[in-house]
Amino acid sequence: MDGTMNHDRDVPGSPATSTRRRVLTRLDLLRDEMLDTLTAAVRIPSITPTYPGEVYADVVGAEGEVSRLLAGVYAEAGAETDVFAVAPGRDNAVGVIRGTGGGRSLIFNGHVDVVPPGDVSGWRSGDPFDGVVEDGWIRGRGTVDMKSGLVAQAFAARALHEAGVRLRGDLILQAVVGEENLENHLGTSAVLDRGYTADGAIVSEPTGGDRPLSVMAATPGVLVMRIEVTGKSSHSSMRGRMLYRPGTTGPVAASAIDRGFVIYQALRRLESDWAATKFDPLFEPGQFTLAPGVVDGGARHSRSGAFIPDSMSMVYAVFHPPGEDQAVVRKEIEAHIAHVAATDPWLRTHPPVVEWPLRYPGSRVDAAHPLCVAVADARELAAVDTPLAGRPPLAAFPSAADSTWLCAAGVPAVGLGPGELAMAHAYDERCAVDEIVCAARAYALAAMDWCGS
Ligand SMILES: [Zn+2]
Structure with missing residues (x-):
């Protein structure tokens, strides 16, 4: 750990440290189930039905299926769930884990839709949606962009719940549709309009640029x-x-x-x-x-x-x-x-x-904003003693993301998610399992820090 870490919150033997250990141990135990859920999510070909070249009637409905899968995990994490659609078949899932009071609230946001796989012959596996875990990677369309981050967020919430952690602020899980074709009015903005806002948000788009799991404080x-x-x-x-x-x-x-x-x-x-x-x-x-x-x-x-x-x-x-x-x-x-x-x-x-x-319009959270600090601290703590150790620099996500609509609604939003950006929308898309595990740990630790526990 370098000197920027908040050591006062990491005193060996302190109650906070042992609670964190409990949560991370719980996540270790949930690892295989998390990957199984991710495989199940990847096997649902939730292509944005309005994507250019797609036949809407053939594709619509799969997004809603992924949302319902996530809603199941949200319920297991102790959340009240709300599955709703602005356009039929295109359901969003929201899970609210009520805080005990007095803490800041936090949104975990990710999108369930994926871009089309392109020519199937371009995939070495021959099946863009097989979601196979092999040699430390999970492969398939949507693994990087962005079902790995979405599922990792859900399991971070489950680990907190199963470790008996009661956060002070609300934790709000959001699985949204339509991001890939810029249909925020059906997804993130619809969820926010329904009243699911918070004091901060972590968007789990893949933020592996120069370094894996960078913290991205801005979108253009x-x-x-x-x-x-x-x-x-x-x-x-x-x-x-x-x-x-x-x-x-x-x-x-x-x-x-x-x-x-x-x-x-x-x-x-x-x-x-x-x-x-x-x-x-x-x-x-x-x-x-x-x-x-x-x-x-x-x-x-x-x-x-x-x-x-x-x-x-x-x-x-x-x-x-x-x-x-x-x-x-x-x-x-x-x-x-x-x-x-x-x-x-x-x-x-x-x-x-x-x-x-x-x-x-784009989004920007100041580098000194407490949310950036909390997410960077959590990312650093999550990776201690692993090959991903270290504090990645704050960077900017190079493209549009739902952070825009969160920030526009007054919710500061920071990006942190597993996967290399260059793999998104590419053939042979695949995500490193170590990054997924590290991201889940970081989400859980960030929620404890930001919401209070
Ligand atoms: Zn994305």
Whole structure:
């Protein structure tokens, strides 16, 4: 342990220390059951039914099944449970373990939905949902993102209950739907609106970046931007005339793809400027980007090489520092696009249309906030005498997470969860069992510290 640990709460032989031992011993005894529950959760293919490419009716319902599985564990942890859905089949599960009074309340939050597995042949196991535990890993879609964290939180609560620990503040367990397609109105925000708020939250998204089980105190603001560029269609053989022989009555055609890439290049330059100008001490340099995700262009009535394309659309994910006013960020990008459009003879009179379908303001908890300190202390104490020992630096989760909606509702939210971020959404997704165990220990210790016991 290094000098930042709160040694006053870790005096050998003190009642607090022996209670903690009891809880951690209980967790050790629950280890196999925890992994069995996790395997059962992974075997439910709870793909977000609205995910692009999915057939809603074929997929809907699995999220609710995972939530009900979690609700069972919450009940075993002594919680009053509430399973409810805003959209049929898409149930959230909440478990409330009432405190004895006088302590701070805490939310454990995680999402039950997973992204599609992609082409099954891309998985070495041949089954993305087999949830097999092997050689210290559990594999399958959703192990990292994020059923391991979700199940570890539930078993941390069970260990506290079975070790006879009564927390002073309420512990509120939340298993929510729809996170992967940014449907917080069906998941986390719906749960918060139903009255399940607290003085702090730990979101169990995978926080293994440079170091496993980092404590992540911030998430970036994320904007989804859609740009529509309109051209003028003609036969593709007219390209030479379009480029080099402008007519006296206006261009014979205008390629939306050529014009779209003018915008693309301009945004690439803006992105480089951002690397030098947008800054937040919790984020890696260059983490604020304009990420093109979709480019789609062609003739409106026929995607064919025989046409000069009259339409091109681009979809970007824009990552900016949390706390930056999103209206200002949007204006900055729109002004940049307008400036470039003004230098182009076609775009000047046919300006691109910019829309912002999704907005995540981002979240940030100060490094000195007692929640950050409590979670980092718990993480450190949980890993003593293991290969994960040490105090990981505070970092920022690189993408949108439900921390945004917790923070927006006045609940400071910090991320801590097993799994490597790079494994999320990837083929052969797998999570280290040691990290899952360590995370469960950290959740239990954090709850004891934050809520009081
Ligand atoms: Zn996730």
